[in-house]
Structure formats: structure tokens, C-alpha cells
Amino acid sequence: MTAMTDPKPAPATKDSTAKGAVSAHMSAATQADHFRQVRRARETETIEDYVELIADLIDETGEARAVEVGRRLGVSSATVNKMVARLQQLDLVTAQPYRSIFLTDEGRAVAEKSRKRHHTIVEFLLALGISEKTAWADAEGLEHHCSEETLEAFERFSKTNNVGK
Amino acid sequence: MTAMTDPKPAPATKDSTAKGAVSAHMSAATQADHFRQVRRARETETIEDYVELIADLIDETGEARAVEVGRRLGVSSATVNKMVARLQQLDLVTAQPYRSIFLTDEGRAVAEKSRKRHHTIVEFLLALGISEKTAWADAEGLEHHCSEETLEAFERFSKTNNVGK
């Protein structure tokens, strides 16, 4: 028995190209680069969220306890515990058993940077006319996927369009 | 020996609140909701990227072969294979061994929605003045973290600010 073959696909004519299709706009290599960038960003987003939150807790309440980190992240304290171990490996925090969590200098730097970026996004969304609720919700995800160039554009826009304030 | 205690943290006075700290703006429960939303978005983003790309390949070249999906995603074909199995479970694609990949109606719907959203973001970034290169790169990550409200605002903005063209 001879091998089955797919119906030979009509080799898309130029004008059958789907408008909006990403692949129509760049080479496979370029597209792959973009996906790789996104995957790299994904590796750090959890870390950024934890560190930023720890800084917030320290600055607002005087200390960061694992329970509270878990509460605000919507995650169990077992999960927080494991993550704190990783953050220690990465030299972003220090912690002793049963004590609260502290930021290293490096951790503090990551936190400040994340916090600033977070703030930039929220301000931008608000300047665009997004509701408070949505702005804060969307910013939590968007913040990890903005290049410097985009962040700068967002800042410029907010500066120009700071409606009421 | 009596239990060690942390140096009792100064219970942050109202004006020691770090400006920009997220926690200053909402309850723990609300913040946790936002983080949960982001985690839910993360669950679907890979699926959306695969399905959108499969649709692009079908529409542009007539068929979606795993090799090409891998090439454009920057991922091995073993990875594509495993993911295609998951997409089948989810009823988003159909595939027979050694044949190319097809979209189900549901898969096609997901693809169209993703493609439209992707397009919305790219147009928006371009309208904002971001370079082509950055716009396409950032959109690949941002697209998975925009609410309907934000997408609509982006569309309105692009419509109003369609610079050249």
C-alpha cells in the first residue's frame, strides 16, 4: 500500500495572505527571537513579583512575613517558603528559619526597579482612560513584558496626558 | 534560652509609606485577585501562541508542519509534538501521525481572536511611536495580558492617532 498523502495544499497566492498574520511581517528567525524574549521574561516575572511585594511589605509594615506574602500573592505559604529559598540562592533576600524576610542590596535594587516600572504602567493606563480597577489588574501582567523603549514612550505619554491628577 | 526575636520593626508611620508601593493602593484580597488573573493568563498564553501560529502557517503556506512551527517558535520539534498532543486534547487541532496540523472550528476561533488582539497591540504601539522592531517584539508578550477594556482603549487610540497611512 502506498503512503497516504495530504491533499496538496494550494500554495497560498500573494493576496490570500491573511491580513494581520504575524508571519507575514518577519522571518522565522526574527519571530523565534521574539518568542525567546518572551520566554526569558517569563523566567523572571515571578521573581520580580515576589521581590517587589517583599519590599512593599517591609516599607509599609516594617517587615515581610511569609504568611502575608502568601496572602497578597494568593498562594500557599508552602509555596512562599520554597520561593524564598530560591530567592536566597539568587542572593535577592536573606532569611533565617521562622524569621521575617530581608532584601539584599541586589534584591532592593530589583524591587525598586520593578516598583518603578509597575508605577509607570499604572500611570500610563490611567492616562489612557482605563479605570482604576482594570489599570491595576492589567499592570500586574503587562509590567513584565515592556521593553525600555516602550516604557519610555509610556512615560512620555503620561507626562503629556496627566488629565486631572 | 529564650526565643530570639527580630528587632521590632518600627510600625511604619503613615508618611513612611513608599510611594508607588502597590500594597498601599488595595486590600490583600484584591491584590491576590490580580495575581490570580495573571496566573490564569499564563496558562493560556502558550496555547494561544501555538494556535495563532498554526493558523498563520495554514493561511500563508497552505499547511502547518511541526518543523515550521518549531522554527518560528524557536523550540524543538519534540516540544511541538508534545504540545500538539495537548492541543488535540483541548479540541483545538486535529492531527494524524506524520501529517500536517489542522485547526478545529474552536481552534480557528481561538486563532482569529488571538490574531486580532495581536494586531490591535501592534497597531497601538506603532501609533504610540514605538519602532516596528520593538512593537512586534513587545506585542508577543503583552498580548496575553490585556483586558477587554484595555484592548478597546488601545483600538480607540490607534484609530485617532493613525499617523501616516
Place this chain on the structure above:
DNA sequence: AAGAATTGTTAGCCATGGCTAATAATCTCA
């Protein structure tokens, strides 16, 4: 100071989404 409540730790589980290496099927073309 004891008991209760809270907080932290650990073990073991799971799904996701990557990878390499080995093998198998299909396709191309000389």
C-alpha cells in the same frame, strides 16, 4: 506559664513546557 492561635517548614505530589538522543516514517530526486 500554659494553652491556643498563628506562622513556618518539610515532604511529596502534580502540570507545564522546555530539552536531547534515538528511532521511525515520509519525501525528494538522481
Place this chain on the structure above:
DNA sequence: TGAGATTATTAGCCATGGCTAACAATTCTT
């Protein structure tokens, strides 16, 4: 048509980031 090139599959590995349940330490309250 058959050999070599391409493409697909499978097995087995790994890190990440969740979870529950059991238990341990600390802190609070009386």
C-alpha cells in the same frame, strides 16, 4: 526505484511554580 534528506515520534530528563497534609516553632492571651 532506492538512497539520502527531511520530518515526526518517543522516551526520559529537568526546572518552575503551584498544591495539600503533617508537623514544628513562635507568639499571643489569659
